[in-house]
Amino acid sequence: MANTKLEIANAALRSEITERVLVEESLRLILESTRAIPWEADAKTWAFTYVGPQAVDLLGYPLERWLEPDFWPTVIHPDDRDEAIQFCIASSKTEMHYEFDYRMITRDDKVIWIHDIVHVVTTDGEPTALRGFMIDISDRKRAEEQARRLRDELAHVSRVTTMGEFAASLAHELNQPLCGIVSNAQAGERLLAAGDEDTQAIRDTLRDIVDDGKRAGEVIRRLRAMLKRTSFEPISLDIGEVIREVARLVMGDALAKGITLNLDLALDLPKVMGDRTQLQQVLVNLILNGIEAMGGETDGSREILIGTARHRGDAVTIAVRDTGLGFEEKNVDRIFDAFFTTKPEGMGMGLSINRSIIEAHGGRIWATLNPHGGATVHFTVPILKEVSP
Amino acid sequence: MSQVDSTVFVVDDDPSVCRALSRLIRSVGLNVKTFTSARKFLDSCPLEVPGCLVLDVRMPGMSGLEIQDWLDEAGIRIPIIFITGHGNIAMSVKAIKGGAIDFLEKPFDDQALVDGVHRAIALDTDARRDQAEVDEIRQRVQRLTPRELEVLSFVVTGMLNKQIGMTLGTSEKTIKVHRSRVMQKMRAGSLAELIRLADRAGVAHPKV
Numbered sequence: 212m213a214n215t216k217l218e219i220a221n222a223a224l225r226s227e228i229t230e231r232v233l234v235e236e237s238l239r240l241i242l243e244s245t246r247a248i249p250w251e252a253d254a255k256t257w258a259f260t261y262v263g264p265q266a267v268d269l270l271g272y273p274l275e276r277w278l279e280p281d282f283w284p285t286v287i288h289p290d291d292r293d294e295a296i297q298f299c300i301a302s303s304k305t306e307m308h309y310e311f312d313y314r315m316i317t318r319d320d321k322v323i324w325i326h327d328i329v330h331v332v333t334t335d336g337e338p339t340a341l342r343g344f345m346i347d348i349s350d351r352k353r354a355e356e357q358a359r360r361l362r363d364e365l366a367h368v369s370r371v372t373t374m375g376e377f378a379a380s381l382a383h384e385l386n387q388p389l390c391g392i393v394s395n396a397q398a399g400e401r402l403l404a405a406g407d408e409d410t411q412a413i414r415d416t417l418r419d420i421v422d423d424g425k426r427a428g429e430v431i432r433r434l435r436a437m438l439k440r441t442s443f444e445p446i447s448l449d450i451g452e453v454i455r456e457v458a459r460l461v462m463g464d465a466l467a468k469g470i471t472l473n474l475d476l477a478l479d480l481p482k483v484m485g486d487r488t489q490l491q492q493v494l495v496n497l498i499l500n501g502i503e504a505m506g507g508e509t510d511g512s513r514e515i516l517i518g519t520a521r522h523r524g525d526a527v528t529i530a531v532r533d534t535g536l537g538f539e540e541k542n543v544d545r546i547f548d549a550f551f552t553t554k555p556e557g558m559g560m561g562l563s564i565n566r567s568i569i570e571a572h573g574g575r576i577w578a579t580l581n582p583h584g585g586a587t588v589h590f591t592v593p594i595l596k597e598v599s600p
Numbered sequence: 601m602s603q604v605d606s607t608v609f610v611v612d613d614d615p616s617v618c619r620a621l622s623r624l625i626r627s628v629g630l631n632v633k634t635f636t637s638a639r640k641f642l643d644s645c646p647l648e649v650p651g652c653l654v655l656d657v658r659m660p661g662m663s664g665l666e667i668q669d670w671l672d673e674a675g676i677r678i679p680i681i682f683i684t685g686h687g688n689i690a691m692s693v694k695a696i697k698g699g700a701i702d703f704l705e706k707p708f709d710d711q712a713l714v715d716g717v718h719r720a721i722a723l724d725t726d727a728r729r730d731q732a733e734v735d736e737i738r739q740r741v742q743r744l745t746p747r748e749l750e751v752l753s754f755v756v757t758g759m760l761n762k763q764i765g766m767t768l769g770t771s772e773k774t775i776k777v778h779r780s781r782v783m784q785k786m787r788a789g790s791l792a793e794l795i796r797l798a799d800r801a802g803v804a805h806p807k808v
């Protein structure tokens with residue numbers, strides 16, 4: 212009688228074990244066949260205690276190498292290493308789950324992009340183990356890089372064509388100091404020919420010639436900066452100074468069309484993170500649009516106003532306002548779409564390129580109609596954040 | 601009126617250009633005054649003084665061409681030379697049609713500007729002299745009585761005293777007396793001279 216009970220219990224146990232093994236098998240199959248590579252590591256030493264077999268194909272190292280101490284830091288790309296390690300240390304203290312991207316170097320020296328998903332296991336409040344998945348996102352990263360390169364190229368092309376429309380301004384800006392130089396020099400020649408003993412007058416003339424020469428050089432320098440093919444390089448900028456430089460550049464053209472350009476810049480704005488050339492490109496484009504919108508008017512004041520203000524503590528708003536025709540209310544969201552234009556000869560690229568530049572800065576761009584006619588385009592640029600230790 | 605009494609007025613929003621042109625014009629012995637805006641120039645009421653204008657076309661506020669229009673509408677005839685840092689054909693045509701002496705693109709040769717200024721001042725000097733003469737003749741006309749003015753307007757059409765008398769309903773003799781006084785007051789030595797003076801003064805044709 213006791214034997215039968217034992218046999219039944221044994222049979223039940225065996226059946227349970229078989230079932231568990233089967234479940235374990237299917238779980239293992241799932242884990243070890245997907246592109247998400249499972250892993251587990253010691254929370255203190257960060258040595259892997261388990262890695263899915265897919266890891267072999269990922270980097271080309273056998274599984275035993277993965278389990279060696281210090282394997283993980285050595286295969287991280289040197290440029291990403293410090294940041295990745297710091298991020299892990301910081302996150303493991305405060306988070307239960309975190310994800311981050313970094314590059315790894317394969318056995319044959321290729322670079323791949325990894326997206327790592329981490330779960331922190333704690334015992335008595337202390338992290339004891341880390342578990343997660345690694346996913347190869349190299350294709351996606353390459354596609355993003357390609358998109359960024361194309362966007363920068365498009366911005367450059369647009370910038371060059373735009374600058375062509377400012378030929379009038381540039382000619383005017385260069386001819387002013389040139390006129391000063393030539394007239395001063397010729398006045399100097401006449402003074403000398405007259406046998407005048409007053410050398411002070413001649414010295415003043417020469418000083419003015421030097422200043423005008425430098426002024427002309429500045430104009431060229433600004434022009435070259437705008438035309439340069441650059442990739443997106445954000446640096447710390449004083450947005451007021453960036454706007455003032457653009458205003459000097461376009462003043463001539465605005466004047467030629469009888470349009471006043473006014474600035475209303477807030478004082479004491481914090482510095483922003485931005486690419487000078489690309490931000491200036493956006494401003495130039497918006498001003499050009501404003502000038503065009505006011506093209507047909509002959510009465511009333513024709514003014515473009517550029518203003519700056521603080522925006523919710525973490526950004527600066529720049530607004531370009533004109534007193535022109537405005538746009539139709541129903542189009543307020545469409546005007547930033549590529550190829551949308553209401554102008555017969557327009558290509559509709561300007562505003563959409565502006566949007567892509569502003570979004571690359573982490574800002575927003577939008578347009579509103581003014582109560583007394585015309586439109587205002589606003590955009591934000593994030594302020595420079597102090598890097599926290 | 602010599603050129604020495606004339607002043608060249610320069611209006612350009614670029615102070616460096618103003619300084620350079622001031623030196624240039626002074627170096628040829630002329631008086632010069634510079635202004636960095638149209639408003640400053642017009643507020644200084646400079647137009648009692650003979651001279652000419654050197655104007656930049658493009659300036660913030662009132663442009664050079666707008667000053668030309670303003671002066672034209674105000675009936676002020678001062679010769680203008682335009683200078684510009686960037687001009688086009690339409691702009692220069694408008695300026696010349698508006699009566700400008702010249703239209704120079706910066707940077708320009710100093711001789712071109714100096715020649716233009718000399719020409720302009722000569723024109724202005726002549727114009728002022730002409731105007732002074734006309735004003736003086738008009739003063740002579742002012743001294744005529746209404747009847748004498750009437751007789752003058754008929755005399756210059758070549759009508760005989762007798763015909764004038766019939767038209768105006770008086771005797772030939774009376775007409776002769778009026779005529780003599782007219783010749784005296786107008787200081788005309790002959791009929792031909794009288795006709796010329798009446799013409800310059802703008803005496804209207806008789807109402808018949």
